[in-house]
Amino acid sequence: MSVGVILPSIRSDSAIVRQMCSIRHVIDDARAAGSLDPLFAHLYSAIERNTPADLLEEAACGPRCAWCCYTRVPATAPEILFLVRGSGSGLPASVIRAIPELADRRRNGWGRSLHESLAPCAVLEDGLCTAHSHRPIACRTTMSLDADQCRRACSEPEEALIPTAMSAVALRAVYDIALRGALLNAGYSPQRFDLATGLEEAVVSARAEAVWLDGDDPFPSALRIDEEDYLDEPVRRALYEAAFG
Template identity: 25%
Template sequence: MDKLEKAFYHDGFQLGMKASSPEMTDEKLFSALAEMYAAIDALTHSLHDFAIQQGQTIACKKGCEWCCHQPVFAMDYELSYLKNYIENKLDPEDQTQIKKRAAQKDEKLKPLKGDALLNAKHPCPLLNDGACMAYEARPMACRIYLSSNVESCLQFFKAPDDKNNYPALLDFPMRAGRILNEGFRAALKANNINVEEFRIEEKLV
């Protein structure tokens, strides 16, 4: 792990300790997660601005939803944050529709394993008219999935089993976000808090 990665891990660990030491409450957890998400969002915004200055582009924008049709995995504490947002920010009708779509997607993905699961293409239960209904509370995996070529995302959507097709993802934000989350998770485990990973729809049902 290089110095930069160690710094991200340290920051994530400190936020995880803030959330879970000496004991974890929803308020402490959600506050620490909001800080972590704000940090990775600031990083991706800076990369976006830098790319523009260099005459390059980040293809991701509202209305582009190719990545929102694949399985998304998140830690259970992230999904608690997401559920809290949904329950407090969205109206009851929207909540009912999200649960219905989550149950439908979960039923389709539950029997799948390995590549069959990873390459399955079904819309996220939070997707509505090309946008995320809980964008502010989306998990780390969604925040760091940034592509420089929308055509590569489209091809992966159309032919996920083709090993030559894969989105042109930016490596740095993906590594940074994962390492931040690793540090956060390690701090929770250090305080004897069990941590598991789930598909989004498994928790939304």
């Protein structure tokens, strides 16, 4: 017996569709301003507003609990570029010096067991994120309910079982799908990169943000996370079509 393709029915006024449309408008503002500031002022404040208070109370995360910062992090090009620029002064020199070594470890471990590419994020200093206010969606929406399992994941990633609240999973899905759909509609690539190898290219080019705003690829050698086209997945396609027709 053959099974047909399930086509999701998405309401045009659903929360994720509204977010996608809203982000799309702000991308135009960023393009007109020649700066990513309008985009991420809107996006990151929206994530903060919509993070449930009980989730923050329930999460086992806290200062210097940086075990989740040892793994591979997916991020779109604008997320990486915004992180690099930081609050205006850019990343600390010590962080910039640490990026190539981490990028090499990610490259050498790509396609192998996760353990072979684990290492502290180059943006960490003394267990704290030096770009915390500019961290990407994946970092903002990673919330564990058991820090001991996170610690275990750094030495036994295939054995650790990290409990995560469904509200955190949903929060990441909403804003990841919405941002990438809005980028695609605006003429930009929705591709996600490995953060470390994207940072490696971003820190050596003073014009990387301008290059991206002009519609070009600022990370030609960075490791790419996504193997399928954004619209190949039925739910993403349905959401995209509900937002933009």
